[in-house]
Amino acid sequence: MAIGYYFIVSALLFSIGLIGVLLRRNAIVLFMCIELMLNSVNLTLAAAARMWGGPDGQVFVFFVIVVAAAEAVVGLALIVNLYFRRGTLDVDVPQLLRW
Amino acid sequence: MQIDFIAILPEIILTVTALLVLAADLALRGDAKQFVNPLAGLGTVAAIIATVALWGSERVTFGTMYVVDDFAVLFKLLFLGTLLAILAISWRYIAEHRFFQGEYYFLLLTSFIGMLLMPSSRDLIMLFIALETVSVPAFVMVGMRKRDLYSSESALKFFLLGVLAAALMLFGMSMVYGFAGTTDLVGIAAAISGETASVPLLLGSVMLVLVGFGFKISAVPFHFWAPDTYSGAPMPVAAMLAVASKAAGFAGLVVVAFIAFEPVADVWGPMLGVLAVLTMTVGNLIALQQRDLIRLLAYSSVAQAGYILIPFGLARTGPGAAVVNAAAIEAVVFYLIAYAVMNVGAFAVAIAVERRTGLRSIADYAGLSGRSPLLAMGMTVFLLSLGGAPLTVGLWAKFAILEAIAVDITLFGIVLAGFLVVNSVIAFFYYLKVVRTVWMDEAPAGLPQLQPGFNLSAVVVVLMVGTLVLGVLPGLVTDFSSVISIVAAG
Numbered sequence: 001m002a003i004g005y006y007f008i009v010s011a012l013l014f015s016i017g018l019i020g021v022l023l024r025r026n027a028i029v030l031f032m033c034i035e036l037m038l039n040s041v042n043l044t045l046a047a048a049a050r051m052w053g054g055p056d057g058q059v060f061v062f063f064v065i066v067v068a069a070a071e072a073v074v075g076l077a078l079i080v081n082l083y084f085r086r087g088t089l090d091v092d093v094p095q096l097l098r099w
Numbered sequence: 100m101q102i103d104f105i106a107i108l109p110e111i112i113l114t115v116t117a118l119l120v121l122a123a124d125l126a127l128r129g130d131a132k133q134f135v136n137p138l139a140g141l142g143t144v145a146a147i148i149a150t151v152a153l154w155g156s157e158r159v160t161f162g163t164m165y166v167v168d169d170f171a172v173l174f175k176l177l178f179l180g181t182l183l184a185i186l187a188i189s190w191r192y193i194a195e196h197r198f199f200q201g202e203y204y205f206l207l208l209t210s211f212i213g214m215l216l217m218p219s220s221r222d223l224i225m226l227f228i229a230l231e232t233v234s235v236p237a238f239v240m241v242g243m244r245k246r247d248l249y250s251s252e253s254a255l256k257f258f259l260l261g262v263l264a265a266a267l268m269l270f271g272m273s274m275v276y277g278f279a280g281t282t283d284l285v286g287i288a289a290a291i292s293g294e295t296a297s298v299p300l301l302l303g304s305v306m307l308v309l310v311g312f313g314f315k316i317s318a319v320p321f322h323f324w325a326p327d328t329y330s331g332a333p334m335p336v337a338a339m340l341a342v343a344s345k346a347a348g349f350a351g352l353v354v355v356a357f358i359a360f361e362p363v364a365d366v367w368g369p370m371l372g373v374l375a376v377l378t379m380t381v382g383n384l385i386a387l388q389q390r391d392l393i394r395l396l397a398y399s400s401v402a403q404a405g406y407i408l409i410p411f412g413l414a415r416t417g418p419g420a421a422v423v424n425a426a427a428i429e430a431v432v433f434y435l436i437a438y439a440v441m442n443v444g445a446f447a448v449a450i451a452v453e454r455r456t457g458l459r460s461i462a463d464y465a466g467l468s469g470r471s472p473l474l475a476m477g478m479t480v481f482l483l484s485l486g487g488a489p490l491t492v493g494l495w496a497k498f499a500i501l502e503a504i505a506v507d508i509t510l511f512g513i514v515l516a517g518f519l520v521v522n523s524v525i526a527f528f529y530y531l532k533v534v535r536t537v538w539m540d541e542a543p544a545g546l547p548q549l550q551p552g553f554n555l556s557a558v559v560v561v562l563m564v565g566t567l568v569l570g571v572l573p574g575l576v577t578d579f580s581s582v583i584s585i586v587a588a589g
Contacts, residue, residue, distance in 0.1 A: 007277070014270055021263060027255060030259055034259070037267075038266050041272075044270070044274065045276065048273065048276050051277070052280040056276065057273075059224065060224050060227075060273075060276065063224055064269060067227070067228070067231045067235075070231070071231075071258075071262055071265075074238050074239055074258065075238075075258050075262065077239075078238065078251065078254050078255050078258050079255065081242065082248075082251045082255050085251050086248060086252075
């Protein structure tokens, strides 16, 4: 099967994630959309690595996964902490900081 | 594979120090916990010595992923010097505000390890890891005051926008890899210049990669996080974000733009030039309306990022480009050094004023000259230098940019120079407004004399002397013909 289709799928995934970030207002959902974008990056990298036959892309995928995990740890901690302080995760609720 | 351990010795020392700090925090109890600060300071000094020893040599390790040349060493010294200053201004502040001290210093050191990696990276994977090592600890440090709603919100905002920028950059990197078939920066340059016609998709990916760095340096339109994050974060963290993290972003931008994307400089050069104009104008205009000193410094640092972006706007490719690009890099490096000296100083004064009283609006600086002449002098020198007044290093930093423009005068260069001059004049309005408040206005009754303490005073004095000495003798740091060696590689 042609590799081009993988790129189309990953571009679609990336767009869905980006649109989600722009439209959704819940901090957790925002974060999920960003994770979706990171996974589309992984798909692109894996497909490109298959195309070129080199190891670089595959190694890159592992680093992206590791960093995404680290970001999830930090991000969920921040989100939980904010939920305890404020009782809502809506980023549009009137607040001290303008979004 | 042979690993050159001398080349990565500064990073190793900092890593060991970070782990020691974490262990010491476990062992120490109560008030003794604050002594992890001098421990971190000792590690930093050791790392500085190890870095100075690398000056003048060129070492390549981890394949070709990691290069230590004069460009990298200079940036590493800038980061480590900033780290030392931030440690000094953090000590009392962090100890008095009941932060988790061991964790704070551990995260601070970790973030700086990422910065040390940045100017040495010659591979997309390495750059990505370095950028995330800078960012992720910073997300936590901003939210350090976790019982404070303001701090928590600014941390979440910083985090979401930071991760979004990282995702955009990664998508760009994955597409660039798809085009070039390699993650090596030199290899990417070779692959891109092999393209006969520039492909729109490739240019789009290049833009996405630059967006990731644009976020780190808080260029307009990616600057929204900066003012809120600076004012919500503990003040030493704000100083670190405004200076070191921004310099790291510029180091990464120089490396990726002038090495990997040099063949398409004709496209990203003008784009970054337009961003520079937008960044300095928007930053200065919003800074005019600020009443809170930290927000003022935040918008001023956005505007300063605009000035530093100007040399990127001059970049070009083709025959004769090497001279122009070399001059541009030289201007960026000099401006960053000057910016670090004066901006850390301004934050040090702000910390000294805020520490006991929590006062931070510009009106609270009224009569500072009577409450503490040293701090008032310091604030004046740093703000005038940020504005670019004569006898301070800020003037020479702006001259360095004009000099880079003058290497090969183009219409676009003249337009950029015009915006630089006009913006410098606008910036003087708000810098001088603060200076006037400090010297002319009466202090409100009942405020005690300020006792900044030894560390803060030492930092303010050293940076003030640095600003003035470099303002009279800029040759002390402008003589870096060797830092531009990376142009030849690109």
